[in-house]
Amino acid sequence: MARRPIRLTVNGRIHDVESESSAILLDVLRDLGYTDVKSGCEQGDCGACAVLLNGTAVNSCLVLAWQADGCEVVTNRGLGTMDAPHVIQEAFADSGGVQCGFCTSGMVIATKALLDRNPDPTEAEIRDALSGNLCRCTGYGQIVGAVRLAAKRLRDLASIPASSHSEDGRESQGGRGISVPDGQANGGGAGC
């Protein structure tokens, strides 16, 4: 099968790889060691594989790797770490929104995309934004609570002068929710 060279920037690190034309971004990311991107349904139904692709939340199982050539990818790990968690990640932990954790990376990415475009969402808007992310553990109540808590904390931070902000993980990534970017459905690439 034909292979093609692609360049991905993942969490700020450049990777030059050769990828089969049919390889999905999810598999390439996991092969590169980004195992925080979870492989669930591989059909676009569960949201576990969500990443930010040039700031847009996508299900990486629905993106061919070559379509991401030249793109910036951010995974959950790229937003924050155990030592320096992102506000959203902290809110999930503090609200009991993490149980087995399998869905959490995708939930955090979907939340980031939501709060970037809507800093003060209603519960209905939160549930709608996370409707493409499945969780078999929490019943969703704690996750909705986590998003509300993260939104409040981020709004509170935004009221602090910018020079007082931590740089870690709080920069805007944009985002439009979980969807394949325009042009990818017809194989047109992500336009990176």
Ligand code: FES
């Ligand atoms: Fe389920 Fe991608 S693995 S949406």
Ligand code: FES
């Ligand atoms: Fe287990 Fe969501 S915490 S699937």
